Amino acid sequence: MIKQAIIPLAGLGTRLLPLTSVFPKELLPINGKPGIEYILDECIDAGVKEIIFIISKKKEMIRKYFNNDNFYKSIIKKKKDPRIIKEYKKILFYKKKIKYVYQNKPLGTGDAVLKTKKLIKNNYFLMLLPDDLIMKKNCSKDMVKIHKKYKASVMASMKVKKNNVDRWGIYSINKNYDKSNFKISDVIEKPNAEDAPSNNAVIGRYILPKKIFNYLKNQKKGKGNEIHITDAIRRMILDKNLFIGHKFKGNYLDCGSMNGYINSGIEISKI
Numbered sequence: 001m002i003k004q005a006i007i008p009l010a011g012l013g014t015r016l017l018p019l020t021s022v023f024p025k026e027l028l029p030i031n032g033k034p035g036i037e038y039i040l041d042e043c044i045d046a047g048v049k050e051i052i053f054i055i056s057k058k059k060e061m062i063r064k065y066f067n068n069d070n071f072y073k074s075i076i077k078k079k080k081d082p083r084i085i086k087e088y089k090k091i092l093f094y095k096k097k098i099k100y101v102y103q104n105k106p107l108g109t110g111d112a113v114l115k116t117k118k119l120i121k122n123n124y125f126l127m128l129l130p131d132d133l134i135m136k137k138n139c140s141k142d143m144v145k146i147h148k149k150y151k152a153s154v155m156a157s158m159k160v161k162k163n164n165v166d167r168w169g170i171y172s173i174n175k176n177y178d179k180s181n182f183k184i185s186d187v188i189e190k191p192n193a194e195d196a197p198s199n200n201a202v203i204g205r206y207i208l209p210k211k212i213f214n215y216l217k218n219q220k221k222g223k224g225n226e227i228h229i230t231d232a233i234r235r236m237i238l239d240k241n242l243f244i245g246h247k248f249k250g251n252y253l254d255c256g257s258m259n260g261y262i263n264s265g266i267e268i269s270k271i
Contacts, residue, residue: 002144002207004119005048005126007039008112010056010103015257024059026130028261031268035255036062039130040094046140048126051097052119054112056104066095108226113208114216122210124153127229129204130255133264135271137250139205146181147207152242155184155233156205158252166190168201169230171245184243189230190223200245202230203252212236 013025020028026036043051055062072088075081101115113127124147126140134156143154160168167190174185186197206229215232222228237243253267254260 001047002124002126002147003047003049003122004052005043005050005128005140006052006054006113006116006120007036007128007130008054008103008109009036009059009062009130010054010106010112012058012106013256016261024062025256025261026062027065029265030133030255030261031265034065035133035264036130037094038133038135039128040097042134042138042140043126043128044097045138046126046144048140049097050099052099052101052116054101054103054115056102056106063100066091066098106226108221108224109229110216110219110227110232113229114213114227117213120210120213124207124209127204127206127208132204133253133255133268134203134205134248134250135253135268137248139203139246139248139250142248143205143207143246146244146246150177150242150244152244153209153233153236154207154244154246155187156203156248157182157200157245158203158247159199160201162193162196162199165193165196165199165201169228169233170196170198171200171202172197173200173245177244180247180249182245182247184237184245186237187230187234187243189228189234203248205248208233209236209241 009026013020016025027034076085103112103115139156146154169187169189170191171184172186174183176182212232215235219227219232222231253264255264
């Protein structure tokens, strides 16, 4: 069973400027609810017991959001507002499950994952990227089922436009297990359109093995002079470790750009 999840939150959110000049993008409301809470709810519904936030000193507001007990207690003492009491109980519920590690230099997702090494207890863990929301269907829960069946690593997948492949990690497919799951033979981080092996893209849900830390320790910098988790995964695949691509069900929403953020609020309001 997958009991731990990690969520990289140290990024600066430059695509959402000027909003993120003072406010972490993960706390921006999407249809009246901070974006990070959708991710937390997905984790908890998938059976995760402990969630590790990777933040930076510049993102301390996230930690304060989940640890602002005195503020809530003083307001509740004065007002006894049922809505505020309900919100505070929800925050306390999340708070008990969250731990924090720091990535103060933006060196990429691979470096962020490596920061969690000492906290990961079991052989596999879940990683979710907060810019990617998947609504109506719990992608993480479905991936846990696939992991149990094949005892392997799993990554979420969807087809993207060929002229957009340079935004994603792109898979080569070895064989199909069924209509929703396939064996990955290779993955390339942000290839040019002419070099992309397909238009099957990695989406921000991963079940990763603990031994990936051994690869990340000596992973060289890649695109953008950053350490990419995709590059470490590629080395693991070449070393015959099984990774499965999962074509998830549900509605994908990209919250990392301004247009995507605005659209996400509209789409979630319709659900």
